[in-house]
Amino acid sequence: MGFDLSRRALVGASAVTGMALAAPRAVAAMDGGPLFALVPRPTHIFRTKDHSHENTESWIFSLAVQTLAPVALTPAALRVDLLKAGKVMRRTEYPADGFGPMTYHTGFPPLLADGGTSPTPIFWPFAIRLRDTVPAALGVDAVQVHVEATDAGGVRGWSDIVLPLETYVQKTALVFPFAGKGIVLQGGATNGGHRNRSGAFALDAMGLDDAAWGVQRGDGKANTDYPGFGRTLIAPADGVVVHARSDRPDQPVGDASNPDYFAEEFKAQGGGDPGNHVVIDHGNGEFSMIAHFMAGSLRVKAGARVRQGEALGKLGHSGDTNAPHVHYQLQAGPDWQNADALPVHFSNVDQAFLDRGTYFEARAGA
């Protein structure tokens, strides 16, 4: 929920181990103009089938405009080419007025490359949010992005990048982190709402009343009015807990997420607090992150070995959230903010794709 809109998490994402630093590629300094590189987050662009019946596929990612000095750059022009075997299948061009609204400014914190092991700072004057839904029959296999930007003196530079569109093959057979009826609040590439690098395919889901699929009882002003509150959250697959936090309180139910209940480090960045949460290493490069556990309910610590279906704690309302729900994301590393996001599918849910507004019933057992 509110957790999802953190831009700061995206900024932090550049200070990550293994990131190739900023050798600006395919950069031409038009008129001796500014030099910048384009860096995708997540680093892989995965296409997913979407929820419609139109046989379309979708993708979503951010592209950081990266420099080696804290220069101000203004978006000037953007061109996005969808490629099939190197041939342009569709071209979209944005003049400055159309480009600007697709960008967001990350400020100029000097970001250290390679997880801080390199002393060379990098800077992200702005980032671009790119998403698309196309007919699968178009056969798009790469996205080529051309960006032009001007510096403070009005001098224009440009950079290009070609990003292959990949299809992710999930290695772990996962069950949904709770059993029973639920509804997806947001999720997937088509309408995710989670902007950070690790959450591109994250799901938020509420538990529903077993008889009537209802979302709440009574006036909905107490956490206990929500049928999902207190539901057992389970390990989606076997693994080892590599990170656990259990000291956060539940929020009372309000009209919106209340920052007073965020941990200090998330107050400073205006949101993004997962509250009580765990990260489980499945041992094959895939990691499950589960968040917003009920205060005091988490029963595993870092180092614990867990089995699929084992109770981890209870669905709660801790962190940056505006109603009791669970946040789940599959990621390619242990760090829930700096690992690449992975598309996810659950073996005990009928729907192949869980999209915003999807009612589902997770069967007990795999």
Ligand SMILES: [Zn+2]
């Ligand atoms: Zn979420």
